[in-house]
Amino acid sequence: MQRRRRSRWPLFGSALGVAVLLATSACTVDVPTEDDNNDGGGADGTSMLLAADNGSPTFERNFNPYSPGKRTTTTLIYEPLFVTNTLDGTETPFLASEKEQPDPATVIFTIREDVTWSDGEEFTPDDVVFTFDLLKEFPALDTNGVWALIESIEVDGQDVVIHLTGDNVPAAAIIQKTIIVPEHLWADVEDPTTYTNEDPVGTGPYALGEFTPNEYTLERNEDYWQVENVAAQELILPASNTQLDVVNNGYDWAYAFMSDVENTWVAAAEGNTYWFPPGGTIALFPNLTMAPFDNPEFRLGLSAALDRDRIAEVAEEGYVDAAGMSGLLLPNQEAFLNPDLPDGGAVAQDVDAALAHFEAAGYTMSGDQLVDSAGTPLALTLTTPNGWTDWLRGATEVQTQLAAVGIEVTLNQPQPAAYQQELQNGNFQLSMGSFGGTGSIYEDYNRLLSSEFLQPVGTTTTANFQRYSDPDTDALLAELRVTLDEARQLEIAHELQTIMFEQAPVISMFYGGLWGLFSEANFTGWPSAEDPYASPATWDANPLLVLTNIEAAG
């Protein structure tokens, strides 16, 4: 069953051949193709090589699902109540078989029966309640903030009834992400915040196999409640997943931005495919507390001045699309798109329109510079994190394009931690930023636009970094939070898009891609544009969807 790794010693002759070839063709380099090393998944085809967990550079044995330093695959060993497809918000029941919201302040999860922990103990609704109580006792574990939403929780037969702190329809989507741990083992853990849980026992499709600092395996849990849907018998997770490794070693599933993907990944082996759907929107965040960004006309001017296709092309090698101003991820969230938005919210570059907007905001062209009424040329600073090269390329392109409408842009590149601090404190003029991608319309817009996150410049906020505040938007978000009426939810979603389009609280530019690399040599049924049942992301609960949907090839 163990997949044989490619021998590192190739035939000396072929090496000599390549050396000669190198000597004769100085600038073209012949990279090895997969012929010599694609030993596939072995005869049974059920072993999967996965680039889903990055050792830095080796693995620490930490399978505590609430620890920030946990092994990424911990979420294949443990399960949540429901898994949300972050692309479009569709939900798949896992440890809960059903959920019901009898009123906006109550959620009832019906817990699945006949599920066992991987040590043979029975899984019960008490485990669910125990888990939530654990998060209450140790707030450091509560990374989703569920106890800001929950008032109380109780078991009722096979149901777990959750009473919310108030009317809150979107709360269920957050609560159901909670990873459930076994009471019979975790009740004895003294300090679960520093617990490393070296021998994890969960309900999920996989259990820990061998573990070494450079590589570990996950073995299929043969007692898993939907074991018939789990095609891969064994997952192999190496610690090192550099782009060279990914191309060289014949991975079945990897998550990596790959430059020139056709000629590197796809060309490397028969059956290699990729899918890069949008996972978030990369936007310019204007600091709305200062002029000229506090004027919507000015923001619309910036929006009209940008050639988004070009920015997307430059930043991400054309692997993602330009983003419209609706704030939605398209085509994932097409179903929520407001049909009244012109061009589906897309804004084409229109310099005349941009200048008209700028003029309405009090800026006019003087020579080749945009000047205010006093004749002072406009100069802006754009902040982007150091080392995020794709964002930097996008920011440089923005700089060039805005120069064409007379705006001088200086780039500011703090280290990522400092960038994060500046963003949160509002210490910027224009900043690169991203939003969206939770799968929940409410969550996405609420974090972007709600004044509940409003803080003065200089004080840390955790969302709404551009510091947008509008009573009408707040009222819509408040209603979206409490209404169970799906038609009304859609109407509100449409209205929020209109606000995004007309007010331009942020200026969307292009989508942040999810870089899924797949091989169909050993497994088929990977998520794709035709069948977007899950995101290609290898972290959080998403792999549960993928690994219970794929099938062994041939």
Add this chain to the structure above:
Amino acid sequence: MRYVLRKIGLLLLTLWAAVTLNFFLPRMMPGSPTDAAIAKLAQNGPVSPATRAAIEAQLGVPTGNIGDQYVTYLGNVLTLDFGVSYTFFPQSVSELVLTALPWTLVMVGVVTIVAFVLGTLLGVLAAWKRGTFLDSLPTLTGTFTSAFPYFWTALLLLFFLGYVLQWFPTSGAYSARATPNLSLEFIADAAYHAVLPAVTILITSLGGWILGMRNTMINTLGDDYVTFAEANGLAPRAVALKYAARNAILPNLTGFGLALGGVVGGSLLVERVFNYPGVGYLLYNAVTNQDFPLMQALFLMITVSVLVANFIVDVLYGYLDPRTRR
């Protein structure tokens, strides 16, 4: 003796200064460990506001009066207690350092010694055979390779020998399924994995030793006592090694002491390129993640080893060359 005592006093003073700088420098960096953690998460998608609070609670980021923090820190340094790493939470810093240290010590350490010995010998040879092929080849190559940047050499080797020819593994310190132990098989495996990073360091450091040795040696060869030894009809080899090289090696020895001290810091870029689990990579992780406890422990270790190496060289020099004792 007074000379040694004076040197010890100086050592203690520099140590205190280093420890103090070590405490304040990370705290002067913009952004907090929580910001670093969130920036990292943000690369994978949006971070929920609740996550920030949980991360802060979990890391237990230092708070309170900076003076109190400093006193606690000094106490912890004296007891070698560096706390828990933020990046590899909840691993203890000492544990992490102890895991990484052997890899660096062996790989970088052995290469440093080999480069020094080989380079010095080649330098002696070049100076002795001055003007011949044996001089121009090592000297020219040395001049050339010592100008290569570490990471660039590493990337070249990685690409050609690791990726195109696939002669050597491209990352890690040992095979995937192996667990570190002292069996011959494992040592061979580890040595095989160390080839590319080791060769990188060798290529870029050898030239310095060759050139340094060659140039002082040529000076020494012009000295009267060497001419005198030659005139007395001593064997050329004895003149070269016992008379000239023995005196010419002093500056190289100083460099060697410092290089050995620097081994502890690892070779950050080389280890990063080859995913080598040594101290350099650990340092890279610590700095990029604003991991104060880990950073402090590593910087301190590096400073202390360089200072101690410097001290030993100083004392040694005092005996080898009495003029310095004044």
